[in-house]
Amino acid sequence: MDDIEQLCQRIPELCICKDSIRNCSELLIQAFQSGNKLLLCGNGGSAADCEHISGELIKRFSKSRPLSAELSNKLGAELSSNLHAGLPALSLPSMIGFHTAFANDDDPEYAFAQQVLAFGKTGDILLAISTSGNSRNLIHAVKTGKALGLQTIALTGESGGILGPLCDLAIQSPASETPRVQELHLPIYHAICTVVEDTLFPDSE
Numbered sequence: 001m002d003d004i005e006q007l008c009q010r011i012p013e014l015c016i017c018k019d020s021i022r023n024c025s026e027l028l029i030q031a032f033q034s035g036n037k038l039l040l041c042g043n044g045g046s047a048a049d050c051e052h053i054s055g056e057l058i059k060r061f062s063k064s065r066p067l068s069a070e071l072s073n074k075l076g077a078e079l080s081s082n083l084h085a086g087l088p089a090l091s092l093p094s095m096i097g098f099h100t101a102f103a104n105d106d107d108p109e110y111a112f113a114q115q116v117l118a119f120g121k122t123g124d125i126l127l128a129i130s131t132s133g134n135s136r137n138l139i140h141a142v143k144t145g146k147a148l149g150l151q152t153i154a155l156t157g158e159s160g161g162i163l164g165p166l167c168d169l170a171i172q173s174p175a176s177e178t179p180r181v182q183e184l185h186l187p188i189y190h191a192i193c194t195v196v197e198d199t200l201f202p203d204s205e
Contacts, residue, residue: 003198007191013174014184020171021188024153025195027169031125031151032200037088039119039150041112041141042129045182047093049129049155049189056193057089065201085201090119092141112141122149130154131181133161133172142166155188157181 004022008015028038038057040050059065065085066072072080092115093099102111116126126145128138133156142152142163154163154170157178164170173184 003191003194007187011184011187014188016174017171017188020169021191022195023169024171025192025199027125027151027153028192028196029199031123032087032196034123036121036123036125037090037119038125038127039090039092039116039145040127040129041092041115041138043093043135043137045178046129046131046155046185047091049182049185050091050093050127052186053127053189053193054089054091054094056190057087057196059086060084061193061197063197063201065197087196087200092116092119109137110140112137113144116141116144116148116150120145120148120150123151125151125153127153127155128163128167129156129185130161130163131157131178131185133157133159133163133170135163138163139166155185 004018008018040053042050067080067083067085092112099111102108102114120126126142128142130138133154139162145152152167154167156163156170156172157176158172158174160170160172164172171188173181173188175181175184
């Protein structure tokens with residue numbers, strides 16, 4: 001039984017999202033294998049989720065991620081023994097200096113779009129997390145990402161809001177109240193991180 005099937009067994013209500021969770025995992029795997037990166041954006045609790053997901057991908061999550069022998073030799077024993085093979089996942093809400101500057105000088109509704117413009121490249125993935133799916137700053141970011149050739153994914157509540165149909169892929173957790181949507185988002189993205197890690201680091205324990 002794979003990680004997504006296990007998720008559905010633990011939380012049966014998430015079975016409705018099974019295909020979209022699997023598709024999201026596959027998109028991330030393909031992007032990372034191609035040398036692309038993940039950008040994440042969200043507000044409030046969803047901003048915290050961006051940091052959480054980024055942290056799970058940049059360092060080891062549930063298994064070891066040894067460096068390649070070639071890199072280990074270049075780094076030496078001390079560095080190589082204390083570092084993990086990382087995956088490039090950038091939490092856009094975390095750049096406090098940028099956000100305070102942009103809010104002071106410009107319309108903060110467009111801050112995430114500005115970051116996507118600066119960091120996004122064709123083949124990258126933008127994950128927009130919104131319980132309602134209607135956050136205007138995320139909508140602007142997704143539109144900017146699509147113009148630049150990024151693949152766009154929404155993680156929302158059951159309605160999907162505007163982001164659902166706007167994005168290339170939407171994971172719509174089966175809840176409408178914000179606290180419950182957020183509660184369901186965590187096991188969803190933990191399952192995705194597990195699938196990605198298990199696939200990209202198959203020989204690790």
